[in-house]
Amino acid sequence: METLLIGQTLITWLNGGVTYLDGGAMFGVVPRTLWSKKYPVNELNQIELRTDPLLIQKNGENILLETGIGSGKLNEKQLRNYGVKEESAVEQSLRELGLTPEDIHIVLMTHMHFDHACGLTKWKDNQLISVFPNAKIVTSLIEWEEMQQPNIRSRNTYWKENWEAIKEQVSTFERSITITDGIEMHHTGGHSDGHSVVILQDGGETVVHMADLMPTHAHKNPLWVLAYDDYPMTSIKNKQKWLKYGESQDAWFTFYHDAYYRGIKWNDQGDIVKKIERKRN
Template identity: 50%
Template sequence: MNTLRVGEITIHWLRGGLTHFDGGAMFGVVPKALWSKKYEPNEKNQIRCVCDPMYFEYQGKHYLIDAGIGMGRLTEKQKRNFGVAEESFVLEDLAQLGVKPEDIDVVLMTHLHFDHIVGLTDTTGKSIFKNATIYTTETEWAEMKRPNIRSKATYWPENWHGVAHQIKTYNQFLTLNDAIMLEKTGGHSNGHAVIRINSGGESAIHMADIFPTHAHQNVLWITAYDDYPMDSIFAKERLRDEINGTGKWLLFYHDYFYRALRFDEDAQIVNEVKVER
C-alpha cells in the first residue's frame, strides 16, 4: 500500500479498481503518435487506469477522497466496455489499517462520475460508509440528480439514492479545517473540484480528472470525457503555477504508474511516488 506524508497527514492509496479506458477518449484530440509515447496502450488501444481512493486521518477524523468502482456493482457489459480487470479492495485495505467502513467520517468527492462514486454503495444500493458526511459541489449534486442527455451515461440513479441523506454541498470553496480545502474548477464536469491538503508547511493538491495521469501535463491535453474542455484548460493553466517549482505534491487517482509527483520550475519531475499494487 503506497503512502505519502504531507506534514502531519499520511495519505494511503487504496485499491479501488483497475480499468482499461480507451486511449483516444483519455487524450481527446491529441494524436496517438504523441500520447502513446507517454502512456503506452494495449492492442485494443486502451490504457491502464486505476481508480484508487485516498485515505487519511486528521484531528481524530477518518477521511476518504473518492470511492473507487466498488465490488459487484458493474454489469458484465460495463466491465467489458471499461476493461475492468480488478474490482475494489477498498474495504480490505481499510481493514489492514484498522479502519471499519462505519469509522469513515468524511468523504471528499472530486465529482460524481461512476468511476468515482460507485464504491459508496453496495449491491443493494445501501450506503457503505453510513456515518460519513459526503461533500460535493452544488453544481455536481444538481446534475447528478437531473443529468442531461450527455451526462446521464455516467450519473446513475442507483449511485446516489442510497447516500442522498449524507450529502452536503458547497458553492465554490469549502474549507473544512486548517489542512483541507476544496475548490470547484468545473471542466471535466460542470461541478468538478480539486482538493488541497496543507499541513506542517507541506502541501499537496489533487487535481482529479482535469489532470488524470502524469501524461496529461500539457495544459492542452485533456480527455474527451471533459464536458467543458476550455474550463479544464484554464483551470490546469492556473493551478500549474501552484505546483511547478513550489515543492507541492500532485496527487493521482487514475495514474497506473505514479501516486504523486513534484515538479521543478521547468515542469521536470524532481520527486515521485510510484504505484505499488
Template identity: 60%
Template sequence: MTLEQFHVSGDTTLTWLNGGDTNMDGGAMFGVVPKPLWSRKYPVNEKNQIELRCDPVLIQAEGRNMIMEGGIGRGRLSEKAMKNYGVTEESSVEENLSDLGLSPDDISDVLMTHMHFDHSMGLTKETAEGRKPMYPNAVIWVNEIEWEEMKNPNIRSRNTYFKENWDAIEHQVKTFKKEKEVVPGIRLIHTGGHSAGHCILNISRGDREIWHMADIMPTHAHQNVLWVLAYDDYPLDSIEKKQEYTLPAIEQGAWFMFYHDYKYRMLRWDENGKEIVESLLREEAEESE
C-alpha cells in the first residue's frame, strides 16, 4: 500500500495512515438533508450506509512526529460492534509507521479534535499484559471540555465516550481551553458543535493554509454550511463555525484535509466553492476512477 503524502513547506509533511474503515448510516451523517440531494455528492450502499475512513495523519514538522486523530485501532471492537459500525478494515498504523522508518515510540504529540470512539480507539492497544498506550512517549492534546465529557459522559454521549478509550492514556493527556499551538503554525481551535469540546486544526506554514474541519465537515460533501450531522450535539454551533472558518478559507484558496472522506485526502475549491480546482486523492479512489 502506498501512503499518500503532501509536502506543505520546508520541513513540514503530511502522511495519511490507514486507521480503518467504517460504514455509517447516510441519513444520520447528513441530518435533515434529503437523500436525493446528498446521495448525488457521496455514494451510498444498499444498506443506506456511506463509507467513512478513519485515517490518522502523520504531521512532521519542527523535527517532531505528530499524529492527528487515532483511528479505530485493531482488536478494540466486539464482533457485534464491528457489524453495527460497518467496519470492513481495522487499523494498520503500526505497519505504516514501520514503512516510514518509525515506530509508535517516535510519536511526540497526538492532536485530537474530539474523543468519539471512531477517533480515539486507536490511542490504546490490547496486549497480553492488558490495555496500554499506543504512543507511550506522546503528549495527547485534548480540549478540556471534551476531556471532561469523555470521562463523565451524559445519557447521550455515553454511546461514544468509552472508559476503555481513556483509562490507559489518562497520564498522557494535556488539556487546553480555546486554542493550542502545538508547534508554530499548527494549532487546535475549539469550536464545539459536533460535541461540546470539538476542535478543528489549522496548519499555516510557509505559503500554505490548511484546515481540518474534523466532524463539522467530515467529508467534502458537507461543505454546505447547513449540511450538518444528526450526530451533532449542537448543530447550530456547527453551522456558525462553518460560516466563521470555512467560507473565508474557501475564498482565500485554502486547502481542506480530511480524516473520514472516502475519496479525498485534501482539496481546494475555487473562490466560490463551486468547483474543486486541486486535490489529493486516496490511492484506491484514484484507481477506481
C-alpha cells in the first residue's frame, strides 16, 4: 500500500476496487484525441478508475476518506455496466495495517455517489448494516439531503442501500468544517450539488484532495470536467480556486480514482516535480 507522510499525518491508500468507465463520459466535451494522450484507454473506449479510500492517521485517530465500491453490493448487470473488475478489499487492507472497521473514528464523504458510498454498508444476515459502526460519517448538508431525496437524474447514483443503515451516524455541515486540527472539508458543488474537497495540513506541508473535481491527474486542466458533473461551470470555478490555492502552498494533490498516481506535486509551469505512483501488478 502506498503512503504519504506530511508532518505527523500519515495517509495510506487502501484497496477499494476498480471500475472501467467510458472515457468520453469522464472527460466530457474534450476530444478523445486530446485526453487519450494523458490517460490510457482500451479498445472499448474505457479507462481504468480506482475507487481507493485514503486512510488518514493523526493524533491517534483513524479517519477514512471515501469508502470504495463495496463488496457484494452490486448485481451482475451493475458489475457489467460499471465495468467493475475488482470489488473492495478495504477490510483486508485494514487488517494488514493491524486495524478493523471498528477502529475507524471518522469517515469523510466528499460526496455520496455509489462509487464512493457503496463501502459504507454491507449485507449481513439478509440485512444491510454499517461497515464502520463506531465512526462519525461527515458530508455536506446539501449532499445528505439529495442522497435521501434524489432527483430524476441523481437517483441513478444515490441509493437507499448506501444510506439507510448509517443515517444515525451522519453529521453534516454547510460551508466548511474542521474535522480535527489540520483537517478541513469545504463545500464546492459542481460534480454534485453537495460535493466537497478535503484539505490536510501538518508540519508546514499541505495536501489538497479535490475528489471528483479532479478525479485523475489527467483532469488538471480546469476546463476538463466530467459529463457526469451536474454543474460544470461550478466545477470549473472551484477547480481554478483550489488549484491556485494548492499551488500557492506547494501542495500535494491526491486522488481517489487515478489508476496511475496516488499523489502529485506540480510546479507553476504544470510540470510534475514529485509523484507517488500506484504500484501495479
